[in-house]
Amino acid sequence: MNKNTKDALTTKIGRRSFLKMAAIAGAFGATNAIASGNVTRAATDEEVKNPFPGSKNVRTICTACSVGCGITAEVQNGVWVRQEVAQDHPISLGGHCCKGADMIDMVRSEVRLKYPMVKEGGQWKRISWDIAYDRISKKLMSLREKSGPDSAIFLGSAKMSTEQAYYFRKFAAFYGTNNMDHQARI
């Protein structure tokens, strides 16, 4: 290794000199609003203890598997900010597997589908909910008219709530077919 590189790598910047450098950088970057030059301050004890003031804890249930582990979700201003295990839950007893621990990231995932889309001429196109509802219902009704209600199939989910699953089953009944199922079959 080149000696200069080696020196550069082993050079230690002391904490004090680092802070000095940071202060200079801070001073250059600071606006008039920070007249004193102190750009940072230590967190108060209260902030360390409670980084999300005004947040509330919500008891909820993991959506991964059928064990039914408890989740304590911390919510601040409508944002899910932290996830905690439920130490006092009678089934999970404070346990979480990697899937369960990841619920907060699943919900906040950046690759979620964000708005309704339709494929037209091979291209994805953003549409409004109203247009989506109108087009889908019209097509379903015309197929129902033309080919009968059994020309459609509805596949629901074991990831729905019980109430939603019930209303999914009911939807197919009111549409007029028993072509309806979900992944419990598998």
Next chain:
Amino acid sequence: MANTWGYGAMTNSLGDIQNAKAIIIFGANPAVNHPVGFGHFLKAKERNNAQIIVVDPRMTKTAAKADYFAQIRPGTDIPFMYGMLHIIFKNGWEDKNFINDRVYGLEDIRKEASKWTPEKVADVTGVSEELLMQITRVYAKSTPGTLIWAMGLTQHSIGSSNTRLAPILQLSLGNMGKEGGGTNILRGHDNVQGATDMCCLSHTLPGYYGLSVGSWKYFAKSWGVDYEWLAGRFKNKKMMGAKGFTLARWYAGVLAGKPGEDKIHNAGTNLKALFVMGTGITSIAQQAKVKEALDELELVVLVDPFVNEAAILTDKQDDVFILPAATQFESSGSVSATNRSAQWRYKVIEPMYESKPDHEILFELAKRMDFYEEYTKGMLMKENKKSYKFPEDATDEIARIIKTIGLTGWTHKRLKNHTDNWHMFDEVSLRGHGPMKGEYYGLPWPCWTETHGGSPILYNIDRSVKEGGMGFRNRFGLEHDGQNLLAGKGSAPKAGSNKDGYAEITAKNIESVLGIKLSASEKKKIGKNWKVDTSNIIAEKCMEAGIAPYGNAKARAKVWTFPDPIPIHREPIHSPRQDLAKKYPSYKDKANHYRVDTQYVSLQSKKNWSKEFPINLITGRLVSMNGAGLENRASKYLAALDPEMFCDIHPGLAATHGIRDGAMMWVHSPEGTKIKVKAKYSYSVKEDMVFLPFHYAGHFQGEDLSHKYPEGTKPYAVGESANTVTNYGYDIITQIPETKGGLCRIEKV
């Protein structure tokens, strides 16, 4: 299971497994699939020195914790269990009193078991005689023993026989209705139990009421609509009573009529529209057919928090709609854990982006299709309301209607109260204390009345009905072949007014069975039988008298309406043992099996599949993912744990094909399809099998489809779907695909 003793559900609870002295696990891998639940298994080992026995084709992480591990050939659980029964009967280890009082038809099982000597079992299953004997002795002598299973037992063409013989094994040892006993099925997804109870299933109405005219009439009335109007929604009354296509074979409904495709029976039409809400249809067998069907459809609607990868698989150019669903944390409602306990899942945040909860989407479509008022009326009926609140009024609607599995006690108020007080319950017995005294956590069904505390252990006659006790359900008539099907003398739930077997309770027999007199007004209000009695008089009177509304009968080892009245071994459709396939052939082909003709023996005997495809193919889950894996692959951190699709292969097998660890390999199926995956050397599989996780999608037969995701929606990990190469083959009763017993051929890339 439902055909054996009344209900097809986990009989005990995860916590109760701590009471077991032995745990035998068939085709389940809870250490990976239910890690937190598995903690209770390990506690049983700590507390009682419970012996853990694992029967699985693969040395799973659960097997790694076992005292005994039998590495069985896929699809041979029936010979293994008969082998156990053979040894049990030969040594007189069965529970004779239990069998005498509570089981019908075990004689035929004895006869069949006598054929399965340890030598024969060893030949068919690949498990040595010594190990079979050791396991049987340990399991029979360490009671109570609990029997666990999951998809490793069900995903076979003989899955419904597997799930009947496992209960029979438990019945023989008297392990049913006991703390620390039971048949404990581990459900996959979080609400498989709840969604199944609501019967998003093509063969039945919610609560397993079936599709008979009587059932439809009961529901029409309970939904507040005219039966004739509802029937008019269907093509005709015959189709109203006909089972529909299933998730396993819906594609056949699209492809019928093309050369080589199975014939369908669907009111004279093919399927033209597919509406999917929350199911990763890339995790079902026959992906190549699924793709072909998607391409053919006129309308595809996919509702999911992420892009359902069916949208990526298809080459369809128009009318593919992808709608953003809210996650369950952006909605609220109840969810049933694997043990039949309900919990209230409170909403954490409002739906993000433009996503909407599932029910809202259904309601909006119903409005536009002109059946919204009829559709939602059920939520208004209890107190004659002007408007409803979802999900609370839906919970109460379900409680009002579903009597068969005893959901009367599941009002939204009680379910919320349980979740609010989850710290007030015992982890083993689920008993509540303090203000929750007298109730079990989550009110495990049947929860007969609005004050009943739930039933944590099914078929337990050591407790009174009020405390959750009950016998087996009287579901199959009062006698068969001249034999009484009711429970024996003195064999009834504790503290009941009737100490012997009794029939299910009806308006007609209630006075004689309970030994009571009804008032004139009660007689006027009471429903025909306990399943349709919305007055709740039957349930209330039964609780007072300590009588289970569904009767007190024997479990049956023989299901006379099934193609195999007692479970018998049949080789997988694609068997690696041609000699055994001839000796234990599959079923006769079945016409109109959920609207599609299905091949069994004709396909099995078409050729010696094992010649060209000599390797067993098994699929399963990874600890970091579930189902089609989409929501996990869309989570940055989880995706990083298993960033790419792979194939577990024994180094010995790999060497014979020149496949290096980490190199790419092809897996070919008898259907003519193939996938390209990374080889991962592993000793968890034998030299005659490979293992594939089924959580990936986004690649198809070697082609990367990444470019087909709309911008910004591609998950962090994509790969080949294992189900592109799983084989044709479906259960004879349920149509579950045979993904746990197939064949393949491998090749170096």
